[in-house]
Structures are given as C-alpha cells and as structure tokens.
Amino acid sequence: MATWQCVKQCGACCHLDPAYRPDLDEYLSPEEMELYLSMVGEGGWCVNFDRTTRECRIYPYRPRFCRVEAEVFEDMYGICPEELNDFAIECCQEQIEGVYGDRSLEMLRFNQAVGYIYKEG
Incomplete structure (x- = not known):
C-alpha cells in the first residue's frame, strides 16, 4: 500500500498560480484567499x-492551506482522515504532473518515496 509523504526539494505544491487552481474560493476563506494571492510571485x-x-523559507510557519494534515483536509475539502492518504497521493501526483510532467524526475521520486506502483489498464 502506498503511503503519502512529502518529498523534499520537490516544490510542486509551491506553484500557486491561481489560473491552475480555479476552485480556490470553494475551500479558502476570504482571509485565506487574500493571503494566498499575496503569496503568488513570479x-x-x-x-x-x-x-x-x-525549499520553503517559512515551512514551520506556513499557512493552514499549505499543510497536509487530517484536520485541515477534513475542514477544507471534506476528506475524512481514512481517505487522506489516497487523496493526498492523488493531489500530489496531479500537481507534480502539471508543474513538471508525468515522466519527470520529481514524479519518479514521489512515486518511489510513497511506494506507488503504476498499474496499466
């Protein structure tokens, strides 16, 4: 069974471009949306x-929406703790594919770290 974990020096989730995240207003409060948008740079x-x-310069102090924690995902996305592992793996794979590509070193490193085995068919 694959087990989610953050892969150091990936950073795919740090690509915050709102154009690629059109549903932000569905899970961020107005205050969080303002903070999120203020964090989008070049x-x-x-x-x-x-x-x-x-690496993140503020990792220990990063905002709630940057944390993969059961209570955060339950509140923001309605994901129960039992579903968090699989949901987080899928989210990371989608984000890594969008930022770096599905055959990127980052994707290979992530899949290896979490123990994800691709099954064709």
Whole structure:
C-alpha cells in the first residue's frame, strides 16, 4: 500500500498560480484567499519558495492551506482522515504532473518515496 509523504526539494505544491487552481474560493476563506494571492510571485511560484534550494523559507510557519494534515483536509475539502492518504497521493501526483510532467524526475521520486506502483489498464 502506498503511503503519502512529502518529498523534499520537490516544490510542486509551491506553484500557486491561481489560473491552475480555479476552485480556490470553494475551500479558502476570504482571509485565506487574500493571503494566498499575496503569496503568488513570479511565474506563479510562492514568494516563500527558494527556487535555488527548492525549499520553503517559512515551512514551520506556513499557512493552514499549505499543510497536509487530517484536520485541515477534513475542514477544507471534506476528506475524512481514512481517505487522506489516497487523496493526498492523488493531489500530489496531479500537481507534480502539471508543474513538471508525468515522466519527470520529481514524479519518479514521489512515486518511489510513497511506494506507488503504476498499474496499466
């Protein structure tokens, strides 16, 4: 069974371009939306993402919407804790594919880290 985990120096989730996330208003409060939009920088990347080291500069203090935690996902997306693992894996795969491509090193690293085995058919 695949188990979700964050893969260091990926940063796909730090690509915040609202053009690729049209449903933001469905799960962000007005205050969170304002914060989110203030974090969008050059090329749609988060202003707190260090593109050289590929790490978050504010990771311990990152906003709620940047956290993959059961209570956050239940509140924001209605995902029960039992479904979080599979949902988080799918979200990361979609985001990594959109930012880097489905055959990227980031996708390979993520799938290997979580133990995801692609099944054809």
